[in-house]
Amino acid sequence: MAKIRMTKNELKRQKDNLRRFVRYLPTLDLKKKQLLIEIRKIQSRIDLLNQESDRVDKEVYKWADLFTDRIDLRDYISVKELKIGEENVAGIDIPVFEDLIFDDIEIDYLNTPVWIDEAIRVCKEQLKRRAELEVLKSEKDILNQELRITIQRIKLFEEVKIPEAEENIRIIKIFLGDVQTAEVVRGKIAKAKILSKREKALLP
Numbered sequence: 001m002a003k004i005r006m007t008k009n010e011l012k013r014q015k016d017n018l019r020r021f022v023r024y025l026p027t028l029d030l031k032k033k034q035l036l037i038e039i040r041k042i043q044s045r046i047d048l049l050n051q052e053s054d055r056v057d058k059e060v061y062k063w064a065d066l067f068t069d070r071i072d073l074r075d076y077i078s079v080k081e082l083k084i085g086e087e088n089v090a091g092i093d094i095p096v097f098e099d100l101i102f103d104d105i106e107i108d109y110l111n112t113p114v115w116i117d118e119a120i121r122v123c124k125e126q127l128k129r130r131a132e133l134e135v136l137k138s139e140k141d142i143l144n145q146e147l148r149i150t151i152q153r154i155k156l157f158e159e160v161k162i163p164e165a166e167e168n169i170r171i172i173k174i175f176l177g178d179v180q181t182a183e184v185v186r187g188k189i190a191k192a193k194i195l196s197k198r199e200k201a202l203l204p
Contacts, residue, residue: 010172017161025154032154034089035146035147042143049129050133056122057126071116071119076107077102077127079101080101083099089143090146096139102124
């Protein structure tokens with residue numbers, strides 16, 4: 001603990017610090033709750049996308065081998081743009097998935113199998129899910145980091161700053177009280193000496 005000055009000004013400063021710490025703590029607690037709620041929402045969305053992606057993969061595997069045509073779908077799917085927005089959560093700016101835009105590629109229907117439209121549609125949907133998953137994971141990482149910092153600050157206030165200010169106030173009050181008591185005692189002694197001198201002066 002740093003050395004403190006035993007003065008009335010220091011006592012006022014410590015009391016101001018304590019009020020500020022106590023007032024700021026509920027704000028940190030609220031931020032912690034908001035972050036936890038948002039992280040749970042993101043995790044739920046991640047779980048949902050993973051489940052949907054797995055479901056689609058299983059469906060595709062069921063019928064993909066039925067087709068003898070060997071078509072490289074990469075020739076028909078090209079990502080043009082990943083659109084990412086921004087959102088503020090508990091005072092933190094996080095990236096938000098908006099859309100995955102694909103280039104328009106013409107299909108030669110005379111030389112491609114009839115199922116190619118459906119295959120392209122499914123692949124694009126899966127690519128969108130995976131792109132959103134990556135953005136969601138980034139969101140979650142950012143919020144988890146902010147949650148760790150917020151929890152550390154709460155612990156700092158609860159376990160260090162507030163107890164330290166309370167202890168400083170207690171020590172300064174005791175010291176100032178002792179000083180005041182000593183001054184009163186010195187005043188009484190001085191008064192007693194003056195009265196004693198007067199009494200001696202009045203004696204014949």
